[in-house]
Amino acid sequence: AQKITQTQPGMFVQEKEAVTLDCTYDTSDQSYGLFWYKQPSSGEMIFLIYQGSYDEQNATEGRYSLNFQKARKSANLVISASQLGDSAMYFCAMNRNRASGSRLTFGEGTQLTVNP
Amino acid sequence: NAGVTQTPKFRVLKTGQSMTLLCAQDMNHEYMYWYRQDPGMGLRLIHYSVGEGTTAKGEVPDGYNVSRLKKQNFLLGLESAAPSQTSVYFCASRGFQETQYFGPGTRLLVL
Numbered sequence: 001a002q003k004i005t006q007t008q009p010g011m012f013v014q015e016k017e018a019v020t021l022d023c024t025y026d027t028s029d030q031s032y033g034l035f036w037y038k039q040p041s042s043g044e045m046i047f048l049i050y051q052g053s054y055d056e057q058n059a060t061e062g063r064y065s066l067n068f069q070k071a072r073k074s075a076n077l078v079i080s081a082s083q084l085g086d087s088a089m090y091f092c093a094m095n096r097n098r099a100s101g102s103r104l105t106f107g108e109g110t111q112l113t114v115n116p
Numbered sequence: 117n118a119g120v121t122q123t124p125k126f127r128v129l130k131t132g133q134s135m136t137l138l139c140a141q142d143m144n145h146e147y148m149y150w151y152r153q154d155p156g157m158g159l160r161l162i163h164y165s166v167g168e169g170t171t172a173k174g175e176v177p178d179g180y181n182v183s184r185l186k187k188q189n190f191l192l193g194l195e196s197a198a199p200s201q202t203s204v205y206f207c208a209s210r211g212f213q214e215t216q217y218f219g220p221g222t223r224l225l226v227l
Binding site for chain 2: 004033035037043047050052104107109
């Protein structure tokens with residue numbers, strides 16, 4: 001069975017500073033994908049970044065980067081130059097292979113608060 | 117291009133009533149999913165579909181049924197609603213790329 005663990009229920013960061021949100025995973029699949037989604041207070045789920053298990057380089061999307069350490073089974077999200085609009089719940093997720101429908105398993109989330 | 121849409125946005129049901137949630141996507145995606153999100157938790161998969169006419173159970177399928185008669189639509193049914201089904205329901209779809217794109221969610225309250 002797959003499992004995602006986010007050990008930080010809440011995090012605080014000063015505006016313009018960088019912050020790292022932790023995510024560890026457990027899977028027996030050889031091929032899998034790791035995702036981060038943002039959920040602001042309005043409730044929608046916004047895709048941020050994706051990392052494939054065979055990708056050799058860490059994924060980056062603008063101010064977001066994914067620190068992928070396969071041996072440690074971790075996929076931490078790094079947000080650089082935090083903005084007030086980054087305050088939201090952040091979910092780490094992992095998908096199963098396509099034969100299993102590419103289903104997503106989510107962690108319980110980290111509530112990020114950016115202070116001015 | 118509306119992406120993934122969900123109908124209705126909010127609904128109140130009494131215990132024992134039935135209802136259907138509609139998910140529609142205009143991205144020609146093969147895969148579609150229904151998740152539920154309970155307070156303070158991540159999303160959990162209810163049912164999913166890998167193509168028109170197919171459905172499969174997810175992590176928490178009990179009390180729900182689904183149908184995928186058309187590629188662009190994925191329906192989630194509650195035959196006899198229970199208070200434990202009070203939740204926010206999200207639909208998602210996925211094409212050839214790995215990323216799932218989510219609808220805006222449906223808030224369901226069962227009294």
